[in-house]
Amino acid sequence: MAARLDEKLEPIFQDVLRRNPGESEFHQAVHEVLETLGPVLVKYPELAERKIIQRICEPERQIIFRVPWQDDKGETHINRAFRVEFNSALGPYKGGMRFHPSVYLGIIKFLGFEQIFKNALTGLPIGGGKGGSDFDPKGRSEDEIMRFCQSLMTELYRHLGEYTDVPAGDIGVGQREVGFLFGQYKRITNRYESGVFTGKGLSWGGSRARKEATGFGTVYFLEEMLKYRNDSLEGKTCVVSGSGNVAVYAMEKIYELGGKVIACSDSSGIVVDEKGIDLDRVKRIKEVERRRISTYADELQHAKYIEDGDIWAVPCDAALPCATQNELNGKDAKKLLDNGCIAVAEGANMPSTPEAIRLFLESGIAYGPGKAANAGGVATSALEMQQNASRDSWTFEHTEQRLHQIMKNIHRNCYETADEFGAPGNYVTGANIAGFLKVSQAMEAMGLI
Numbered sequence: 001m002a003a004r005l006d007e008k009l010e011p012i013f014q015d016v017l018r019r020n021p022g023e024s025e026f027h028q029a030v031h032e033v034l035e036t037l038g039p040v041l042v043k044y045p046e047l048a049e050r051k052i053i054q055r056i057c058e059p060e061r062q063i064i065f066r067v068p069w070q071d072d073k074g075e076t077h078i079n080r081a082f083r084v085e086f087n088s089a090l091g092p093y094k095g096g097m098r099f100h101p102s103v104y105l106g107i108i109k110f111l112g113f114e115q116i117f118k119n120a121l122t123g124l125p126i127g128g129g130k131g132g133s134d135f136d137p138k139g140r141s142e143d144e145i146m147r148f149c150q151s152l153m154t155e156l157y158r159h160l161g162e163y164t165d166v167p168a169g170d171i172g173v174g175q176r177e178v179g180f181l182f183g184q185y186k187r188i189t190n191r192y193e194s195g196v197f198t199g200k201g202l203s204w205g206g207s208r209a210r211k212e213a214t215g216f217g218t219v220y221f222l223e224e225m226l227k228y229r230n231d232s233l234e235g236k237t238c239v240v241s242g243s244g245n246v247a248v249y250a251m252e253k254i255y256e257l258g259g260k261v262i263a264c265s266d267s268s269g270i271v272v273d274e275k276g277i278d279l280d281r282v283k284r285i286k287e288v289e290r291r292r293i294s295t296y297a298d299e300l301q302h303a304k305y306i307e308d309g310d311i312w313a314v315p316c317d318a319a320l321p322c323a324t325q326n327e328l329n330g331k332d333a334k335k336l337l338d339n340g341c342i343a344v345a346e347g348a349n350m351p352s353t354p355e356a357i358r359l360f361l362e363s364g365i366a367y368g369p370g371k372a373a374n375a376g377g378v379a380t381s382a383l384e385m386q387q388n389a390s391r392d393s394w395t396f397e398h399t400e401q402r403l404h405q406i407m408k409n410i411h412r413n414c415y416e417t418a419d420e421f422g423a424p425g426n427y428v429t430g431a432n433i434a435g436f437l438k439v440s441q442a443m444e445a446m447g448l449i
């Protein structure tokens with residue numbers, strides 16, 4: 001675990017450890033936020049008296065339930081699912097659902113905790129929540145996935161609602177799964193409540209640019225960080241981990257803004273293509289055929305596939321971790337810095353370990369933490385909710401323009417807040433404090449909640 005906290009914050013963290021045993025990812029996420037809040041308590045001592053931090057660290061509600069389902073052979077399986085409704089001071093709980101075998105309460109809690117601050121930074125009326133299951137979709141047929149989603153929603157529906165809790169996708173949950181989940185919600189409740197889910201298909205209430213939003217937003221954030229340093233993405237070499245929803249559209253926007261992507265990955269290995277990753281090929285392999293990224297190198301002789309390879313060892317100007325938590329550790333950070341990397345923008349949630357973050361901050365490179373850099377996805381989800389509420393459907397251009405402006409605002413807010421609290425250029429401090437102040441002010445106004 002990272003450095004000791006200041007004397008007011010350390011007991012709060014010790015309490016989080018005691019109350020949430022074994023949830024290491026949640027501890028990590030809380031510690032990272034507490035590390036930056038010292039100057040806030042100096043400026044606003046009343047927040048400490050009213051235990052606002054302790055309240056924010058405790059979810060408003062945690063739902064854990066059984067999901068029984070049958071595979072194609074008739075065999076019964078039991079999975080566990082979660083929805084952590086963390087904080088609703090700013091709006092209905094909002095955050096994705098993750099299907100991955102590694103999912104347990106500690107992962108959903110870390111994601112829900114991050115979501116509180118991220119959603120506050122968007123400036124839109126959304127609280128923080130997250131959900132998921134230890135179900136592994138890999139190798140499952142479409143029918144099996146549908147049955148699993150229907151069983152999960154048969155329990156979860158009673159906790160959702162457009163004014164209560166609004167899920168979306170995350171790892172292992174894309175538009176197909178959102179369709180199965182939303183369909184079962186509609187069937188059970190007998191309500192076409194479009195705003196209860198985001199990431200929907202365009203013909204049934206989805207928003208244009210939502211699919212692209214997280215990746216595009218991450219690159220807009222990167223562009224802003226570079227612009228503030230009188231630099232740009234033009235001609236920059238980038239590596240992007242993952243090849244899922246966030247990674248694919250981050251790559252697309254990098255190309256649009258004049259950069260070049262030379263490596264991407266999946267959970268089996270990495271692909272390096274010095275000529276520039278062929279994005280149409282990646283989209284076909286991943287979005288249509290749902291195959292491994294190694295297929296890329298099978299098809300293109302000049303590209304290199306390295307099983308279990310280390311993407312952060314590929315020299316680059318900018319690195320975009322877009323796969324999963326703790327995928328970039330201290331050694332990786334050192335490799336990136338030694339190879340001349342000047343910027344890191346996180347498309348994934350908490351992809352860098354505390355040691356990696358420390359090295360990035362000490363080096364003075366442009367480092368954009370996930371809760372700021374990847375907020376474009378959830379922001380566009382909130383725009384989807386706006387369109388649903390007004391029975392409207394915006395153009396791609398209009399929605400993307402809104403997304404772009406939101407990312408510029410988030411960047412400026414983080415930058416200026418970091419400055420104000422004595423940490424110029426430190427977007428971790430800026431994002432945590434700006435998000436925290438917005439949520440705590442709303443909580444204060446509502447009394448002891």
Ligand SMILES: NC(=O)C1=CN([C@@H]2O[C@H](COP(=O)(O)OP(=O)(O)OC[C@H]3O[C@@H](n4cnc5c(N)ncnc54)[C@H](O)[C@@H]3O)[C@@H](O)[C@H]2O)C=CC1
Nearest residue numbers: 170171172214242243244245246266267323324348349377
């Ligand atoms: N989808 C969204 O709108 C948002 C997603 N995120 C975050 O972005 C990251 C990626 O999410 P999506 O692209 O939506 O998911 P996805 O399921 O579309 O893609 C995930 C990618 O990460 C790789 N991956 C997953 N687990 C891995 C592991 N243990 N080791 C190595 N690679 C692994 C997968 O092979 C895949 O390429 C996650 O951290 C998620 O929480 C953050 C904000 C919004």
Ligand SMILES: O=C(O)CCC(=O)C(=O)O
Nearest residue numbers: 094095096168377378381
């Ligand atoms: O669009 C959403 O509601 C959720 C996006 C998400 O899960 C995230 O920001 O990590």
